[in-house]
Amino acid sequence: MPKDFFRLHGLGEPRSRRRFLAQVSFGLGGVMGLMLGVPLIGYLFGPLIKRSPQQWIDLGPVSDFALGQTKLVSFTDPSSVPWAGQTSQTSVWVRQTAPNAFDVFAVNCTHLGCPVNWLDGARLFECPCHGGIYYSDGTVAAGPPPRSLFKHETRIVDGRLQAFTIPLPTSQLSEYVGNA
Numbered sequence: 001m002p003k004d005f006f007r008l009h010g011l012g013e014p015r016s017r018r019r020f021l022a023q024v025s026f027g028l029g030g031v032m033g034l035m036l037g038v039p040l041i042g043y044l045f046g047p048l049i050k051r052s053p054q055q056w057i058d059l060g061p062v063s064d065f066a067l068g069q070t071k072l073v074s075f076t077d078p079s080s081v082p083w084a085g086q087t088s089q090t091s092v093w094v095r096q097t098a099p100n101a102f103d104v105f106a107v108n109c110t111h112l113g114c115p116v117n118w119l120d121g122a123r124l125f126e127c128p129c130h131g132g133i134y135y136s137d138g139t140v141a142a143g144p145p146p147r148s149l150f151k152h153e154t155r156i157v158d159g160r161l162q163a164f165t166i167p168l169p170t171s172q173l174s175e176y177v178g179n180a
């Protein structure tokens, strides 16, 4: 076929094989990029826009908690992302204030979220980061914390204590618990 056949018959320039293959490659590359990129973006950013799951967590039999004592109980945070690993472990402080009546405090200080310690002798919670101090009922005794320790809602089911989880980060806790 003469080289200028297409031009003479008003059909424009023929597409070269190289150009055609390049366009096919770009097209397939784009499709592959979409197939891989959309799930990856969803995996990375999904937890940021998804509401954290809240649920009742089991803290153990009521008989594990002595009246008037404050005890640390650890559990896996159900709102953590799948790749959180060790950081998905969190804790609460549990106090039995009267028979079958419990205060369950989030372990995080309400200032900047450091885990607070219970000082049994002084009967106070102490934050090691900036010296925040809380009374045994969670109210602020001293230091920079702007409000009381956050309290979890509690219930007893079949003789076991349960607490309703509070999603992290702690800056959002006040949306869920109004015990300032």
Ligand code: FES
Pocket (backbone or CB within 6 Å): 109, 110, 111, 112, 113, 114, 127, 128, 129, 130, 131, 132, 143, 144, 145
């Ligand atoms: S984080 Fe607890 S006092 Fe600052």
